[in-house]
Amino acid sequence: MTTDTTAADAVAREDAAVSDAPANAVSDDGIEKLPLQASDTAAKAAVAADHGKRDLVGLSREELGAAMAELGEKPFRVKQVWQWIYNKGVTDFESMTNLSKPLREKLDAHFVIRRPSLPVEQTSEDGTRKWLMRFADGKEAETVYIPDVDEPRGSVCISSQVGCTLTCKFCHTGTQLLVRNLSAAEIVSQFMVARDSYGEWPSPTDESRRLSNVVMMGMGEPLYNYDNVVKALKILVDGDGIALSRRRITLSTSGVVPEMYRLGNDINVNLAVSLHAATDEVRNRIMPINKKYPLAELMKACREYPNVSNARRITFEYVMLKDVNDSDADARALAKLVEGIPCKFNLIPFNPWPGSQFECSSWNRIRKFSDALYDLGFSAPIRMPRGRDILAACGQLKSESERERKSLLKARLAAGIPDEH
Ligand code: SAH
Numbered sequence: 319m320t321t322d323t324t325a326a327d328a329v330a331r332e333d334a335a336v337s338d339a340p341a342n343a344v345s346d347d348g349i350e351k352l353p354l355q356a357s358d359t360a361a362k363a364a365v366a367a368d369h370g371k372r373d374l375v376g377l378s379r380e381e382l383g384a385a386m387a388e389l390g391e392k393p394f395r396v397k398q399v400w401q402w403i404y405n406k407g408v409t410d411f412e413s414m415t416n417l418s419k420p421l422r423e424k425l426d427a428h429f430v431i432r433r434p435s436l437p438v439e440q441t442s443e444d445g446t447r448k449w450l451m452r453f454a455d456g457k458e459a460e461t462v463y464i465p466d467v468d469e470p471r472g473s474v475c476i477s478s479q480v481g482c483t484l485t486c487k488f489c490h491t492g493t494q495l496l497v498r499n500l501s502a503a504e505i506v507s508q509f510m511v512a513r514d515s516y517g518e519w520p521s522p523t524d525e526s527r528r529l530s531n532v533v534m535m536g537m538g539e540p541l542y543n544y545d546n547v548v549k550a551l552k553i554l555v556d557g558d559g560i561a562l563s564r565r566r567i568t569l570s571t572s573g574v575v576p577e578m579y580r581l582g583n584d585i586n587v588n589l590a591v592s593l594h595a596a597t598d599e600v601r602n603r604i605m606p607i608n609k610k611y612p613l614a615e616l617m618k619a620c621r622e623y624p625n626v627s628n629a630r631r632i633t634f635e636y637v638m639l640k641d642v643n644d645s646d647a648d649a650r651a652l653a654k655l656v657e658g659i660p661c662k663f664n665l666i667p668f669n670p671w672p673g674s675q676f677e678c679s680s681w682n683r684i685r686k687f688s689d690a691l692y693d694l695g696f697s698a699p700i701r702m703p704r705g706r707d708i709l710a711a712c713g714q715l716k717s718e719s720e721r722e723r724k725s726l727l728k729a730r731l732a733a734g735i736p737d738e739h
């Protein structure tokens with residue numbers, strides 16, 4: 319990468335050195351680079367932005383119960399408030415009409431129901447919609463709605479981190495600065511903003527929803543922000559609120575093996591794994607995390623993921639890289655690798671970005687690869703790029719805003735001003 323990345327990384331590392339919550343900080347293998355908790359600084363910025371009031375979004379039911387108890391309120395209020403926030407989607411206490419006026423005023427004096435601000439909302443010619451969310455501390459992440467081609471429903475693609483801890487060679491996000499983890503509130507509120515945008519409140523029935531599915535496939539590695547992601551998913555599936563079914567949520571991981579086991583036990587949403595290679599030799603080259611959790615361990619974790627069956631298969635994502643992983647021999651090796659795992663493949667044409675060292679396989683090659691897997695007994699549809707015109711396709715997220723951030727950093731560094739974040 320360019321020197322500005324190096325300079326920016328230096329700033330990021332310095333920033334990390336003063337960060338106050340290094341719980342996820344790791345390792346000498348160059349994989350996880352920074353302390354990663356949703357930083358206290360971000361939380362403090364959020365409280366300051368609301369004049370000392372606490373945001374109720376993102377609290378677990380227990381935490382909401384404790385917050386209400388502090389105000390001297392009874393436990394049954396928790397369900398009422400929860401329904402207003404997550405089922406009706408209200409953002410002020412005045413609308414909570416089954417609460418007395420004095421209680422509404424008390425809530426208003428202590429709490430807020432926050433949404434991130436929305437500097438940019440863009441809709442692609444193919445109907446894909448992208449939101450750039452700005453959080454209270456000014457950090458940004460992107461969320462995308464991808465409508466089904468045939469049906470009036472679709473998936474909301476949610477980010478788990480600003481930037482990413484990992485450095486997969488084909489991924490634009492992976493070349494960019496890791497900024498921080500997103501909090502549970504910031505993860506849940508991405509979905510709530512999408513619902514605001516389509517006016518989809520109160521929570522419709524499962525059959526009639528437009529925003530029917532959630533995929534944790536945006537920026538970042540969700541399993542390196544495990545606690546916040548699981549907390550957010552538990553809020554999304556709560557039947558009194560947003561009430562998404564677990565089978566409508568898919569989490570994509572690059573293969574953080576220990577957390578895959580935890581995920582299966584804690585929430586057991588559908589699993590997608592960014593596989594991208596059939597051998598350790600190739601995977602080590604393009605996904606550094608493979609050196610830490612090689613294919614044998616990854617496949618074991620997939621085999622042992624709870625409740626996987628032919629009706630509920632693991633998805634293996636596979637980015638098509640010309641002359642790297644796209645031969646018929648690769649397809650045969652893949653079939654052998656995943657033997658016995660109820661699974662399907664999802665072939666993703668590589669989305670190039672400036673400076674990327676790969677090319678996308680030819681259309682003909684992708685078709686042949688898909689056919690080869692099909693002949694070996696696997697479903698292997700090709701994921702057609704969506705929303706490319708608004709930079710919403712796989713691997714493109716955050717590119718523009720990150721570039722802006724980099725030039726800002728470069729300018730600051732040139733002027734000898736340290737980055738305030
Ligand atoms: N960090 C998680 C979630 C991101 S999901 C993970 O890696 O699984 C986004 C998907 O897009 C992943 O499968 C990722 O490998 C893939 N991807 C990344 N860069 C890409 C690119 N340039 N072209 C196509 N797919 C890409």
Ligand code: SF4
Nearest residue numbers: 482484486489492572
């Ligand atoms: Fe991070 Fe996933 Fe991109 Fe790898 S592919 S750098 S894990 S976002």
